[in-house]
Amino acid sequence: MHDPNATPIQLVPGNSLITKTPEEGRMLAIKMARLIIKVTQPDAAVRESLRSVYAEDAGMLIAIGQTVATEFATIAAANNYWK
Amino acid sequence: MHDPNATPIQLVPGNSLITKTPEEGRMLAIKMARLIIKVTQPDAAVRESLRSVYAEDAGMLIAIGQTVATEFATIAAANNYWK
Amino acid sequence: MHDPNATPIQLVPGNSLITKTPEEGRMLAIKMARLIIKVTQPDAAVRESLRSVYAEDAGMLIAIGQTVATEFATIAAANNYWK
C-alpha cells in the first residue's frame, strides 16, 4: 500500500505510543489512523474528495470509529491505561 | 479526520478511562465512540440527519454495537474489570 | 447515540461483568449487545421491525455474531475465563 517513490510519511507522530493523557492518546489514535489512509492514497486532492464522501456517510463514520477504537486499544495498553 | 480549525472537542470526557462501575464504563464507551464521529463530522446538522439513517438501519445499528464493544474492551481492561 | 430525554436504560444488567458460568457470560454478552441497539434506537416498534430484517439476513446474523464475540471476550477476561 506504500508507494516507495512517495515522500516518506511519518506513520507514528513522535515515533512513540506514550502520551501524557488519555485525551492525547485518543488524538494519537486518530492521527495514526489517518496516516495509514495517507500512505495508501498519497494524493491530497483525492483524499480531500473522499473526505466529503465518508463525512456524510453514516456507515463509513461508524467504520472510522471502529478503526480508531482499535488503534486506541493499543495506545491505551502501551500507556498502562494512564493509571 | 480532524479539522484543525474546528473548536477543540474533548475526545475522552474527564480525560480518564477510570469509572466507578461497569455501567459508567459502558456510558463512557458510547460517548467516546460518538465523539470520534463528532470530530470527523463536526457539522451538527449533518450528524443529526445521519442519525435518522443509522437508527433505522439494522446493519448500522449492529456496526455501532461492534464499535462500542471495542471501546468498552479497553475501558474494562483499564478498570481491571471493576473486580 | 444516546437520546438524553429517553428513559434511562441500564446498559450492564446487574452492573457487573462477573457471572457464575460461561453460559451466563454468554447471555450477558447478548444482552449487552442488544442494549446498545436499544439505547441507539429507543423506539421499540422500530426495533421490532428491524428484527425481521436482520433475523433473515445472513450477513447481519454473522455481524451480530461478531459483536457478541467481542463483548464475550471482555466478559470472559473479567471472569478469568471461569477457571
Add this chain to the structure above:
Amino acid sequence: MHDPNATPIQLVPGNSLITKTPEEGRMLAIKMARLIIKVTQPDAAVRESLRSVYAEDAGMLIAIGQTVATEFATIAAANNYWK
C-alpha cells in the same frame, strides 16, 4: 436478539471454555458462533435457507471466518494456548 418464549438454547456447549486440544477449541469456536445465530434466528427452516446464501457467498464466508477467529481468540486464551 433472544426470544424469551423460545426453547432455551445452550450457548456454551459443556458450559466451559476449556478443551483438551486446539482442535477441540476450534470446534467449540465454530459451535459458539453458530449458537448465536441460532438464538437470534430460532427458526430452523429459515436458518437452513440462509445457509445456502452464506455458503456460496465469498464475502460472507470470510465474515464467518472473522467471527470464528474472534471466538477462538477467547477460547485459546482461556486454555493458555494449550501450552
Add this chain to the structure above:
Amino acid sequence: MHDPNATPIQLVPGNSLITKTPEEGRMLAIKMARLIIKVTQPDAAVRESLRSVYAEDAGMLIAIGQTVATEFATIAAANNYWK
C-alpha cells in the same frame, strides 16, 4: 456451519498453535482461516469458483487480511511473540 456428514476436516494443522518462527505462524494463520471456509463450504468446486471472486475483489482481499490478522494475533500470543 459444520455439516456433520462431511469427512472430518482438521481445523488446526498439527493440532498446535506453536510454531518455530513468525513466518510459520503466519502460514498457520492463513491455513486456519482457509479451513474455516472449507468446513463451512465443503464443496471444493464451489470454493474454487468463489476463489476467482474474492481474488479479484479489493474489498474481499482486505477482509481476508483482517481475518488472517486476527488469527495471527492469537498464534503470536501463543508463541509469546517468538521472543
Add this chain to the structure above:
Amino acid sequence: MHDPNATPIQLVPGNSLITKTPEEGRMLAIKMARLIIKVTQPDAAVRESLRSVYAEDAGMLIAIGQTVATEFATIAAANNYWK
C-alpha cells in the same frame, strides 16, 4: 488462499516481529497486511488494477486502516510497546 505452485512469498519480512521503533513497527504492519493480499492474489497485474480501486474508495481505505491497526496491535505487544 495460498496457491502451492506459486513462488514462495515471505510473509513476515525478516521473520521477526521485533522492530527498533514504533515507526518501524508500523511499517512492518503495513507490509504484513500487503503480503497477505499478495499471497491471496499472486498476479501483480491484477493487484495493480485493484490498487486504483481501493485507493479511491473511502470505505476500502478505512478497511485497510482497520487491518493495519490489527496487525500493529500484535507487533506492538511483541515489542512490549517499545517501552
